[in-house]
Amino acid sequence: MTEPASFDPSCPLPIPEYPQILLAHGGGGRLMHDLLETVIFPAFSNPVLDPRHDSAILDLGGVRVAFTTDGYVVRPLFFPGGDIGSLAVNGTVNDLAMAGARPRYLSAALIIEEGFAMETLARVVGSMRMAAETAGVLLATGDTKVVDRGKGDGIYIATAGLGIIEHSLTIAPQSVQPGDAILLSGDIGRHGMAIMAVREGLAFESAIESDCAPLFGLVQTLLDAGTAVHCLRDCTRGGLASALIEIAETARLELRIREQAVPVREDVQGACEILGFDPLYVANEGRCVCFVPAAEADRALSILRGHPLGTDACRIGEVMEGRPGQLLMQSRIGTWRIVDRLSGEQLPRIC
Amino acid sequence: MTEPASFDPSCPLPIPEYPQILLAHGGGGRLMHDLLETVIFPAFSNPVLDPRHDSAILDLGGVRVAFTTDGYVVRPLFFPGGDIGSLAVNGTVNDLAMAGARPRYLSAALIIEEGFAMETLARVVGSMRMAAETAGVLLATGDTKVVDRGKGDGIYIATAGLGIIEHSLTIAPQSVQPGDAILLSGDIGRHGMAIMAVREGLAFESAIESDCAPLFGLVQTLLDAGTAVHCLRDCTRGGLASALIEIAETARLELRIREQAVPVREDVQGACEILGFDPLYVANEGRCVCFVPAAEADRALSILRGHPLGTDACRIGEVMEGRPGQLLMQSRIGTWRIVDRLSGEQLPRIC
Numbered sequence: 001m002t003e004p005a006s007f008d009p010s011c012p013l014p015i016p017e018y019p020q021i022l023l024a025h026g027g028g029g030r031l032m033h034d035l036l037e038t039v040i041f042p043a044f045s046n047p048v049l050d051p052r053h054d055s056a057i058l059d060l061g062g063v064r065v066a067f068t069t070d071g072y073v074v075r076p077l078f079f080p081g082g083d084i085g086s087l088a089v090n091g092t093v094n095d096l097a098m099a100g101a102r103p104r105y106l107s108a109a110l111i112i113e114e115g116f117a118m119e120t121l122a123r124v125v126g127s128m129r130m131a132a133e134t135a136g137v138l139l140a141t142g143d144t145k146v147v148d149r150g151k152g153d154g155i156y157i158a159t160a161g162l163g164i165i166e167h168s169l170t171i172a173p174q175s176v177q178p179g180d181a182i183l184l185s186g187d188i189g190r191h192g193m194a195i196m197a198v199r200e201g202l203a204f205e206s207a208i209e210s211d212c213a214p215l216f217g218l219v220q221t222l223l224d225a226g227t228a229v230h231c232l233r234d235c236t237r238g239g240l241a242s243a244l245i246e247i248a249e250t251a252r253l254e255l256r257i258r259e260q261a262v263p264v265r266e267d268v269q270g271a272c273e274i275l276g277f278d279p280l281y282v283a284n285e286g287r288c289v290c291f292v293p294a295a296e297a298d299r300a301l302s303i304l305r306g307h308p309l310g311t312d313a314c315r316i317g318e319v320m321e322g323r324p325g326q327l328l329m330q331s332r333i334g335t336w337r338i339v340d341r342l343s344g345e346q347l348p349r350i351c
Numbered sequence: 352m353t354e355p356a357s358f359d360p361s362c363p364l365p366i367p368e369y370p371q372i373l374l375a376h377g378g379g380g381r382l383m384h385d386l387l388e389t390v391i392f393p394a395f396s397n398p399v400l401d402p403r404h405d406s407a408i409l410d411l412g413g414v415r416v417a418f419t420t421d422g423y424v425v426r427p428l429f430f431p432g433g434d435i436g437s438l439a440v441n442g443t444v445n446d447l448a449m450a451g452a453r454p455r456y457l458s459a460a461l462i463i464e465e466g467f468a469m470e471t472l473a474r475v476v477g478s479m480r481m482a483a484e485t486a487g488v489l490l491a492t493g494d495t496k497v498v499d500r501g502k503g504d505g506i507y508i509a510t511a512g513l514g515i516i517e518h519s520l521t522i523a524p525q526s527v528q529p530g531d532a533i534l535l536s537g538d539i540g541r542h543g544m545a546i547m548a549v550r551e552g553l554a555f556e557s558a559i560e561s562d563c564a565p566l567f568g569l570v571q572t573l574l575d576a577g578t579a580v581h582c583l584r585d586c587t588r589g590g591l592a593s594a595l596i597e598i599a600e601t602a603r604l605e606l607r608i609r610e611q612a613v614p615v616r617e618d619v620q621g622a623c624e625i626l627g628f629d630p631l632y633v634a635n636e637g638r639c640v641c642f643v644p645a646a647e648a649d650r651a652l653s654i655l656r657g658h659p660l661g662t663d664a665c666r667i668g669e670v671m672e673g674r675p676g677q678l679l680m681q682s683r684i685g686t687w688r689i690v691d692r693l694s695g696e697q698l699p700r701i702c
Contacts (some may be wrong), residue, residue, distance in 0.1 A: 019464050019469055020465050021465055021466060021467040021468075021469065022465060022497070023497050023499065026463070026497025026498075027497075034493065040493065043476040043477055043478075043480045044479075044480055048456070048489050048490050048491040049490060049492065056491035058455070058491060058513070058561065059453070060411060060414050060416060060513070060515060061515060063412035063414050064411070067456060067491050067492055069460045071462045071495075071509060071680075073498050102412075104411070105409055105418060107407075107418060107420035109509035111507055112376070115371050116371065118370055118371060125395075128394070128395075138397050138400070139395040140397075141418055141419050142391065142395070142400075142404060142410060142420060143420075145375030145377045147424050147700065148504075148699070151502075152503075153502045154500060158494075158509030160419070160492075160511030162416075176481040229652065245476040340366060341441075348497070348499070
């Protein structure tokens with residue numbers, strides 16, 4: 001195995017300061033990271049928010065509860081494999097699942113544009129209902145606001161989720177250990193490419209469908225088998241690469257993955273090449289990485305593969321002590337490179 | 352006392368069906384009610400949502416938890432007495448307080464328009480932080496999305512809140528009893544008129560400031576004194592009238608109030624007259640009604656008046672068995688009338 005080349009971590013890139021919000025500030029890359037680090041986190045710093053996991057973990061009268069929120073502004077509202085309604089449910093229940101919490105309740109705040117078709121609203125709401133039933137959560141509370149024509153984009157949905165942690169593990173970036181194996185639950189890039197194909201009017205032989213799905217069932221098979229899961233993260237905005245970089249930074253460890261081990265479907269790879277995207281950064285809505293002790297990796301992998309959402313699960317890399325906060329990837333020809341955050345915007349309005 | 356005139360409840364108004372969303376569907380009046388009853392509630396019907404209280408009450412492993420959400424789309428973003436940030440915190444903690452729950456945690460999903468000034472974002476976020484500190488809640492989890500220039504309106508914020516119910520009362524419309532006294536925590540109409548004065552460019556001798564404030568402290572004084580609180584409701588979108596009509600309908604009881612007993616500040620009354628608004632329907636963000644047994648009304652009133660947010664509290668009416676679902680008001684000259692939901696839009700984008 002070729003060793004990664006050395007580099008100088010004391011030489012950060014100059015980070016420009018922007019006086020205005022850019023689309024890229026919502027894209028899951030470097031600008032979003034900067035926005036959070038310079039404006040959002042400093043304002044709200046507290047022991048619950050600071051661990052920066054997908055969900056906050058709360059002690060409510062002795063019960064361990066996971067709490068999370070996401071806004072959904074995807075464009076177009078309907079795409080192969082899902083719509084803003086199913087996305088708003090699955091995205092939030094997945095953030096709970098990534099804390100190892102069983103999703104129980106959702107809230108939904110709808111911000112609707114004047115002139116939006118009532119029939120379309122009924123479709124979106126029906127889709128939320130079906131997704132909630134599939135994920136086993138109840139829509140407990142909601143709100144509806146209407147904004148002037150031209151001031152929304154059909155509909156935006158913000159959901160918040162509550163889940164219960166029924167085990168004693170601490171599933172979080174802070175639990176990742178050197179030596180852990182990195183498992184990926186399936187092929188990547190489908191959600192982002194499904195959206196982009198619609199937006200760009202691309203017609204492929206077969207439509208690329210979003211992988212949008214609720215992941216707690218998959219997580220539960222690992223937990224039920226007593227797997228010592230250290231960390232879980234779904235590979236949404238910013239894709240697999242951004243998810244792993246965030247974990248590397250929070251855990252202050254080095255992550256290494258092998259490009260060849262990361263499954264990308266042929267049609268997705270083709271669409272990425274046509275549109276100039278790197279599948280590593282393309283959003284998924286039903287894929288996650290799992291960090292488990294190396295000794296448990298083979299067993300965990302076969303458990304994942306036994307679940308319908310994990311049939312293509314694979315081991316893509318491991319955790320090292322080497323360079324804290326870095327993600328390194330070995331290419332198909334054996335060379336290593338540092339995988340960094342995208343600085344700009346690859347895919348706006350993807351979720 | 353003049354008795355209310357008789358009427359025929361079996362003759363409902365014809366309700367038009369709209370193929371598209373109108374601004375009035377978000378206004379807290381009849382159209383919003385119709386939207387919820389015909390599209391939203393049927394889709395999500397479940398035992399947690401169906402009580403239609405300001406918060407859902409959940410049993411999380413034996414702990415009684417209140418859970419609520421609201422989207423905030425107020426225009427302008429800054430107004431005398433508050434801004435979208437303080438509103439997004441206080442509005443949601445108040446929905447928890449109205450279930451008698453101590454607000455503990457908030458989530459915040461920000462939907463920001465491309466081109467929004469970073470400095471303004473920092474002000475909004477700072478205001479959320481201060482309001483959260485005042486209300487004693489932690490911002491536990493958040494999300495940031497960016498939408499294209501022209502597709503937002505600066506910033507929309509959706510917050511969800513979690514609170515703990517530390518008493519054994521069931522504070523909900525279903526607990527309202529015939530004979531209950533209706534208390535109001537202070538003067539009405541200030542939030543809506545503060546916003547409208549800015550929008551319309553009206554200059555009054557002294558600026559009308561929003562009453563935007565967190566209400567749990569006020570509620571707590573009642574609970575600490577052992578008051579048998581039956582129901583609480585903040586008088587937000589749709590104002591005092593809409594809040595009382597909702598309770599009358601859910602409790603299937605008749606509510607009676609006296610116009611003369613409802614305090615409206617002179618400048619607010621003047622602004623309402625200039626703009627053609629009825630203060631009964633104007634939004635408040637720091638006012639609530641309390642339903643308590645008649646025997647406890649005087650004591651509850653003096654408790655409310657002892658709190659800075661309740662100095663002008665007053666007894667405005669009582670609950671009757673008569674006409675389920677109706678709100679009746681005695682005018683200053685002694686005649687009675689049915690107070691109905693506004694069918695159209697009095698104040699769009701008020702919260």
